[in-house]
Structures are given as C-alpha cells and as structure tokens.
Amino acid sequence: MQVAILAHEKFPGRAKTAVGILRYADYEVEAVLDRDRPGERVSDYLSDVQDAPIVAGMDDVSDVDALVIGIAPIGGGFDDSWRNDVRTALSRGCDVISGLHYFLEDDEEFSRLAEENDCDIWDVRKPHDDLTVSQGVANGVDAEIVLTVGTDCSVGKMTVTLELLETAKERGINAGFIPTGQTGIMIDGWGNPIDRVVSDFTAGAVEEMILERGDDYDYLFVEGQGSIVHPAYSAVTCGILHGSMADKLVLCHEAGKEVIHGYESFSLPSIEEYVSLYENLARPVQEAEIVAGALNTSGIEDGESARKAVESYERELGKPANDLVRFDADDVLEAIL
Amino acid sequence: MQVAILAHEKFPGRAKTAVGILRYADYEVEAVLDRDRPGERVSDYLSDVQDAPIVAGMDDVSDVDALVIGIAPIGGGFDDSWRNDVRTALSRGCDVISGLHYFLEDDEEFSRLAEENDCDIWDVRKPHDDLTVSQGVANGVDAEIVLTVGTDCSVGKMTVTLELLETAKERGINAGFIPTGQTGIMIDGWGNPIDRVVSDFTAGAVEEMILERGDDYDYLFVEGQGSIVHPAYSAVTCGILHGSMADKLVLCHEAGKEVIHGYESFSLPSIEEYVSLYENLARPVQEAEIVAGALNTSGIEDGESARKAVESYERELGKPANDLVRFDADDVLEAIL
Known part of the structure; x- marks a missing residue:
C-alpha cells in the first residue's frame, strides 16, 4: 500500500x-x-x-x-x-x-x-463495539507471550517491541505482534486501542487480540503502555499485564530518567522495585519474569557514555540489557528465547 | 424524594x-x-x-x-x-x-x-463527557482519603464503605462518600461510574470526584471496585488506588473464599500477599497502609462461627477486623481515625 x-x-x-x-x-x-x-x-x-x-x-x-x-x-x-x-x-x-x-x-x-x-x-483509536471483559484464558494459546513494560510512558516500549519482532523474524522465528496503541495499530493495520476502551474491558481487549493470533505464532510480542506506577495511566498498564497473561517481560527504561514525565513530583522507584512490582502483580494471574532490559539512550550523545549507561542498567537489573535501536537486539532476544 | x-x-x-x-x-x-x-x-x-x-x-x-x-x-x-x-x-x-x-x-x-x-x-452508568487523565493531585485535598480494597469482586466493598460512613457520621465526624459504581451513585445521587469510563481516564475520574468533595470533609470514604489480582477487573482497581491517592486502606474479604468468583482456576493469594501487593503498588504514587480488615460472614449461619472467622481473619491480617454489617463498625473505624 x-x-x-x-x-x-x-x-x-x-x-x-x-x-x-x-x-x-x-x-x-x-x-x-x-x-x-x-x-x-x-x-x-x-x-x-x-x-x-x-x-x-x-x-x-x-x-x-x-x-x-x-x-x-x-x-x-x-x-x-x-x-x-x-x-x-x-x-x-x-x-x-x-x-x-x-x-x-x-x-x-x-x-x-x-x-x-x-x-x-x-x-484507529475508535474501539470496536464487541469488546467485553477478559475470561482469563490468554495463557491457553500456543505462543509464548512477551510483554514490554516500562518505568514510565514514552521510554520506547513500542520501539523495543518492534525491534524484537524484526530481529526474531530475521532469525526465522515465527513471531507475531500485538499492538495496543495508535501507532502500533497503524503499523500493523490491526489492533485494539487499549487506552480508549471502556475500563472494565482493558484486559479483555488485550486478551481478544491474543486469542485471535496466539495459535498462529511461536512468540507474540505485546506492545506495553504506560507504567505500573504512573499516577494517570497505571490502570491501562495493569490491564495489559493481566489481560496478556505474559510469560516474559522486558523492562524498558530511559537513561537518566528520575521522575515521571509531566508529573515531576513523582520520583521513579528503583529498578529493583519495578522488578518486584511487575512480577508480584503478575503472579496471581500468571507467573511472569522480567528476563531482560531495554535502555533508551537517545538522550546521550556519545556512544561510549551510552554503552556505560547500558552496562550500569544491566547491573541494576541483574539481567541482559541493551539499547535495541542504537546497539542491537540480539542479547535481549537471546534472553527471551 | x-x-x-x-x-x-x-x-x-x-x-x-x-x-x-x-x-x-x-x-x-x-x-x-x-x-x-x-x-x-x-x-x-x-x-x-x-x-x-x-x-x-x-x-x-x-x-x-x-x-x-x-x-x-x-x-x-x-x-x-x-x-x-x-x-x-x-x-x-x-x-x-x-x-x-x-x-x-x-x-x-x-x-x-x-x-x-x-x-x-x-x-447512571453513562460517564459525562468532560472526563480526562489524572493530574496526580488528589492528595492535596483537606480530607483524609480512606479506600476499601478487596480480595475479589462482590465481597462487600460498597457496604463496608457505607457502614463506615454512617458510623463516622453518627459519631459527629465530618465524613463524605465517593461512589464509584452504579449502586453507590444511585444512593448518593452523584458520581462517576469508574468501570465504564475510557481506560486512560480511570484514575482521572476518581481524582475529579475527590477534588470536588475533598475540601468539604475531614474524611472521604472511597468505594473500591474489583481486586488488584482479578484477571478481568484489576485495571479498574489499580486506577482507583492511584487516582484516589488514598492514605488508608481497608481490606475487604469474604469468609471461606478461596478462588476468584467466576474465574475458579485462579486461587486467591494469601492475605499477607494482598497487603504487600496493595501497599507496594500504592507507594510510588502515595504511601498507603492497610489499617483494618472487613470480613463478610454472610455465608456463615451461626454467630459463633462467624465470630471465629473474624478472629482468624484478624490474626492473618495483623490488624483490627470485623464484619461491619453482622457485628459492628466501631473497631474498624477506630483503626482508621
């Protein structure tokens, strides 16, 4: 087209x-x-x-x-x-x-x-009329579900999701995409705009997409939204976490970020706290593990400093991490497979 | 009327x-x-x-x-x-x-x-057109914010909220109500139906109500919805928790309940896990403490067994608890004040 x-x-x-x-x-x-x-x-x-x-x-x-x-x-x-x-x-x-x-x-x-x-x-942002509540069955599909989660909005969750998808496809892995926001939906030509659905249907709108695509792929990469500690958008994040019933999570972060964008009186918790929050909140619905990290270093000019920021994030997280746009996506993908 | x-x-x-x-x-x-x-x-x-x-x-x-x-x-x-x-x-x-x-x-x-x-x-369930995203400022009102949270749907959060409100008023405390569901809204004649708003506005729709009433009262009792571990409705619960920026939480539970209603393959976590989940998730936005518990014993016929169930719940929780309908609301209210 x-x-x-x-x-x-x-x-x-x-x-x-x-x-x-x-x-x-x-x-x-x-x-x-x-x-x-x-x-x-x-x-x-x-x-x-x-x-x-x-x-x-x-x-x-x-x-x-x-x-x-x-x-x-x-x-x-x-x-x-x-x-x-x-x-x-x-x-x-x-x-x-x-x-x-x-x-x-x-x-x-x-x-x-x-x-x-x-x-x-x-x-793209108009939800279709047949959405309903989640049945809690997204984990029944054949595909392994991988969800990007974030420390804040706009740290690169969509980009990371798409980089992982492309890298997986290049390797011959049968991988599919679950878009949840307007850009992802435009790119894919399909999808539910999760931030615009009725709040009761947040998890259900994610589940519906996973049920539609989940048996056609070995891996599904789900685009995350917001952050679980965001004063305004955490509901959407929580609905995607539970609705997707993800098996594996990738924690997306922006180098140097200390406060919530646009909500500067709210400090970001430590990376360790994010890991506990996401994993503990996921567990009663579906056991999920943060297996890797993605760091957005676009605010750092020189490559050497960016590399150091990635290493520091990797140490904090205790898992493989990288900037998937600036450097590459292989290590993070390896941690997922 | x-x-x-x-x-x-x-x-x-x-x-x-x-x-x-x-x-x-x-x-x-x-x-x-x-x-x-x-x-x-x-x-x-x-x-x-x-x-x-x-x-x-x-x-x-x-x-x-x-x-x-x-x-x-x-x-x-x-x-x-x-x-x-x-x-x-x-x-x-x-x-x-x-x-x-x-x-x-x-x-x-x-x-x-x-x-x-x-x-x-x-x-009552039609949200008004001017809703928007939360600004993260509900904690700026004069009132202390008290939110009922639950181990599942339909364990009595609305009832507990209204019993606490009435008991507080009887004691001469200047207490107000923040309804979030259709029955609460009908009772009060006012309110936003949180489960029907656009998901991005979940926290914002709660905040709007608190800003409207928060300076007129010393205590605001916010009606909770769903449960933070509910496969379908956790998004709404999370949005209310962060949007209300509650200071104090009351954990509502139903005696003998072991699985999520209608989602029987999902077991309830331990009471201790619920306390950690709610408090840890609240903290990055607003420090909140579960100060008391409310146990729905309506499924237990004899009073003696109901009393024992309350005592057992109280031990698990490590905080004062009671059945506020069957027995009374004073202990729980005391723990809040």
Missing part, C-alpha cells in the same frame, strides 16, 4: 507516529507532508528508515492509497489547518487513517466526502 | 442495588416491584432496612418522583418484560433511574415519552 504521511511543522522530532511508520510499517511512503520543509527529504534527518520526499501539502502528492495523520497535538484534537489536505485526499478517493482522539468519521464534511468518493476513514 | 424500585423476580437475594438503596439511600421507598411476590413486604425478608410494600407493577404504585431499576441481568441488558413499568412511569411524568449497561435514554420509545411528559431518564 502506498501512503502519504501528514506531519506539518513537527517532522521528525515531534512526529512519533510518522517516524514509527517510516521505520516499521510495510507501507510504501510516497511523501511526508510538512509545510515547514518542502523540498527536503526524510533522509536529510533520519538515516535508518525508508526515504521519501517532504512536500508542503496533499496537492503535491501523486496518487496514493491512503493519507495517514502522523502527528497528534496535545489533547488529540484535529488541527483545522490540516483540513485542506484531508479534503484533497478524500476528494481523490484516497483513504484517511487517523489515530486522533477526535474521530474524523464524525466530521460531517469528511464523512460526506468519503461517501461521495467511495473511500474509507479509519479512526 | 419518593421512589419505587423495580426488582422483578429477584428480590431480595439477587437484587443488590435494590437492597443497597433500601438500606443506605435517603430516598423514601414507596414500593418494591416484584411480580413474584405482590402483597408481601420488604420486612418479610429484611429487618435492618426501611420497610415498603411489594407490588406486581408500576400500576399499583401511587405517585412517586422516580422509578429506580434495582436489578441487573448478567450482561447489563434491559429485560423487555420491564418495558411496561418504565412506560407507565414515564407516561406519568415520573423520572427513571437506571444503572444498566443498556442506556434507557437511547431507547426510542423511552426518550420520546420522557420528552413528552417532561421528565428525566438518568443512565
């Missing part, structure tokens, strides 16, 4: 979804829309992802199958300065994929245009 | 909401609707709640302000055999209060009748 990605004024630093798609999705990205840098290219900024031209708007994009909204303002609303691009896409019969909290299919103009031009709006 | 309570074929044993309202709400209950036992009275079954006649249907009820749906079938659907009673109520201009998952205001006939007769349908 050929797509264009909307990332106005935010590419690449504040366009996590756009970058995730460029790096991990099977889509052919024909163009990135950023009105601040037309004429440049993705490769001017990022070396380890597919390249594409950057253009000012949808008028400069040739035929594609879908326009993907690749950024999200705080609050998840729709920025009306994007309206013309979405309008142009739909008028041409091009699908639109969005992970915003604001559902584009509830927008009168967009839904009319989609109908007139026989194309689809896919609001 | 004068109300009638619909409890067809289920009063009193399987009509938890109806009994909760009879016992704790300030409503004057004019009648209970149960087509299986017209002509009987509430007092034929229950001695410790307000009395009312039992009638076959709404036609036998004189003017009331509201009809309350006091039962919920598995799945929370609307039983069409109740339609005539709801229709009769709305036609008379009488409000209807429902905690069903099926929203009565989305029923075409009911919404038309409500409009024609200028009365309201209150779907």
Whole structure:
C-alpha cells in the first residue's frame, strides 16, 4: 500500500507516529507532508528508515492509497489547518487513517466526502463495539507471550517491541505482534486501542487480540503502555499485564530518567522495585519474569557514555540489557528465547 | 424524594442495588416491584432496612418522583418484560433511574415519552463527557482519603464503605462518600461510574470526584471496585488506588473464599500477599497502609462461627477486623481515625 504521511511543522522530532511508520510499517511512503520543509527529504534527518520526499501539502502528492495523520497535538484534537489536505485526499478517493482522539468519521464534511468518493476513514483509536471483559484464558494459546513494560510512558516500549519482532523474524522465528496503541495499530493495520476502551474491558481487549493470533505464532510480542506506577495511566498498564497473561517481560527504561514525565513530583522507584512490582502483580494471574532490559539512550550523545549507561542498567537489573535501536537486539532476544 | 424500585423476580437475594438503596439511600421507598411476590413486604425478608410494600407493577404504585431499576441481568441488558413499568412511569411524568449497561435514554420509545411528559431518564452508568487523565493531585485535598480494597469482586466493598460512613457520621465526624459504581451513585445521587469510563481516564475520574468533595470533609470514604489480582477487573482497581491517592486502606474479604468468583482456576493469594501487593503498588504514587480488615460472614449461619472467622481473619491480617454489617463498625473505624 502506498501512503502519504501528514506531519506539518513537527517532522521528525515531534512526529512519533510518522517516524514509527517510516521505520516499521510495510507501507510504501510516497511523501511526508510538512509545510515547514518542502523540498527536503526524510533522509536529510533520519538515516535508518525508508526515504521519501517532504512536500508542503496533499496537492503535491501523486496518487496514493491512503493519507495517514502522523502527528497528534496535545489533547488529540484535529488541527483545522490540516483540513485542506484531508479534503484533497478524500476528494481523490484516497483513504484517511487517523489515530486522533477526535474521530474524523464524525466530521460531517469528511464523512460526506468519503461517501461521495467511495473511500474509507479509519479512526484507529475508535474501539470496536464487541469488546467485553477478559475470561482469563490468554495463557491457553500456543505462543509464548512477551510483554514490554516500562518505568514510565514514552521510554520506547513500542520501539523495543518492534525491534524484537524484526530481529526474531530475521532469525526465522515465527513471531507475531500485538499492538495496543495508535501507532502500533497503524503499523500493523490491526489492533485494539487499549487506552480508549471502556475500563472494565482493558484486559479483555488485550486478551481478544491474543486469542485471535496466539495459535498462529511461536512468540507474540505485546506492545506495553504506560507504567505500573504512573499516577494517570497505571490502570491501562495493569490491564495489559493481566489481560496478556505474559510469560516474559522486558523492562524498558530511559537513561537518566528520575521522575515521571509531566508529573515531576513523582520520583521513579528503583529498578529493583519495578522488578518486584511487575512480577508480584503478575503472579496471581500468571507467573511472569522480567528476563531482560531495554535502555533508551537517545538522550546521550556519545556512544561510549551510552554503552556505560547500558552496562550500569544491566547491573541494576541483574539481567541482559541493551539499547535495541542504537546497539542491537540480539542479547535481549537471546534472553527471551 | 419518593421512589419505587423495580426488582422483578429477584428480590431480595439477587437484587443488590435494590437492597443497597433500601438500606443506605435517603430516598423514601414507596414500593418494591416484584411480580413474584405482590402483597408481601420488604420486612418479610429484611429487618435492618426501611420497610415498603411489594407490588406486581408500576400500576399499583401511587405517585412517586422516580422509578429506580434495582436489578441487573448478567450482561447489563434491559429485560423487555420491564418495558411496561418504565412506560407507565414515564407516561406519568415520573423520572427513571437506571444503572444498566443498556442506556434507557437511547431507547426510542423511552426518550420520546420522557420528552413528552417532561421528565428525566438518568443512565447512571453513562460517564459525562468532560472526563480526562489524572493530574496526580488528589492528595492535596483537606480530607483524609480512606479506600476499601478487596480480595475479589462482590465481597462487600460498597457496604463496608457505607457502614463506615454512617458510623463516622453518627459519631459527629465530618465524613463524605465517593461512589464509584452504579449502586453507590444511585444512593448518593452523584458520581462517576469508574468501570465504564475510557481506560486512560480511570484514575482521572476518581481524582475529579475527590477534588470536588475533598475540601468539604475531614474524611472521604472511597468505594473500591474489583481486586488488584482479578484477571478481568484489576485495571479498574489499580486506577482507583492511584487516582484516589488514598492514605488508608481497608481490606475487604469474604469468609471461606478461596478462588476468584467466576474465574475458579485462579486461587486467591494469601492475605499477607494482598497487603504487600496493595501497599507496594500504592507507594510510588502515595504511601498507603492497610489499617483494618472487613470480613463478610454472610455465608456463615451461626454467630459463633462467624465470630471465629473474624478472629482468624484478624490474626492473618495483623490488624483490627470485623464484619461491619453482622457485628459492628466501631473497631474498624477506630483503626482508621
């Protein structure tokens, strides 16, 4: 599938979804829309992802199958300065994929245009209607379940999950992905947006995905969300932990992080405490072990210091650890298999 | 406010909401609707709640302000055999209060009748639109926050919360209630249905209530939900624990219970493990201590055995405990103050 990605004024630093798609999705990205840098290219900024031209708007994009909204303002609303691009896409019969909290299919103009031009709006963050409570049976599937858990939000759980998935596949392992957030769902083209489901169905929405895919793979890599000590998002983390009935956990952390992002009065517990919390909370539902760690060292410039940070994290954790993007994913994958 | 309570074929044993309202709400209950036992009275079954006649249907009820749906079938659907009673109520201009998952205001006939007769349908389980994520500030209110937590669902957390509230008030303590489930919300006439909010807003929906009431009271008693080890509902429990930022916890348990209700392959951890799990999980957000226990002995017939069960629970817990309905709430309240 050929797509264009909307990332106005935010590419690449504040366009996590756009970058995730460029790096991990099977889509052919024909163009990135950023009105601040037309004429440049993705490769001017990022070396380890597919390249594409950057253009000012949808008028400069040739035929594609879908326009993907690749950024999200705080609050998840729709920025009306994007309206013309979405309008142009739909008028041409091009699908639109969005992970915003604001559902584009509830927008009168967009839904009319989609109908007139026989194309689809896919609001990735809209949970489907048949979700229900967990039955507590995810451990019955054939696959071994591996879940990424974190010390905070935005420490790289999705990235680690996808790096492990790719590395496993490269080794010929029959591995599948369970996305739980909007970027993961866009990358995979499938999945339940766990942070948007009814709270009673949090575990159930994860279980449903595992039951659907669990017998087709030997390993399932489940994208974690939030952190079990997050003042706002711990409920989602807890629901994923128990709903997935994971066998093995990978603890994701960001080098140097000491407080919860956006909640700076809350200090992070020690790594040892995280290990106890996750393992002890998992146990009554399904015994799970933190078998490895993933450290995000993107805030550290020189490679030597990054390497030392990884070694220090490894010592704290008492398990193999690495930065799976900067260095490699083999050690961590070995610890899982 | 004068109300009638619909409890067809289920009063009193399987009509938890109806009994909760009879016992704790300030409503004057004019009648209970149960087509299986017209002509009987509430007092034929229950001695410790307000009395009312039992009638076959709404036609036998004189003017009331509201009809309350006091039962919920598995799945929370609307039983069409109740339609005539709801229709009769709305036609008379009488409000209807429902905690069903099926929203009565989305029923075409009911919404038309409500409009024609200028009365309201209150779907207690429909969250309001302005909910958002927690800011992690519930501990800033003046009140001490006391939360009931459980070893499982349906062990009596709401009842214990309301018994503590009433006992505190009787002693002249300025105590308030934070309801989190449909029966609690009906009793109080206010509150967010935590199990129905968007999962990302679980903690935020609790925090919002505490911020609204927390400076008006010296103690706030927060109704807990589920259990931190429940395969399906732990997300809700975790969100309430962190969102409420409780100072003190009361661990509610049912005598003799060994497995999760409806999930019989899951054994309950030891009481000691529950204490560690709740306290350790609370700590990174807000230090909380389990200061007392509440044991539901309703399954034990003779008082002597019930007393022994309480003593045994007290030993396991290492804190004061009691059955707050069967015996009294004073010891547990003392441990909180």
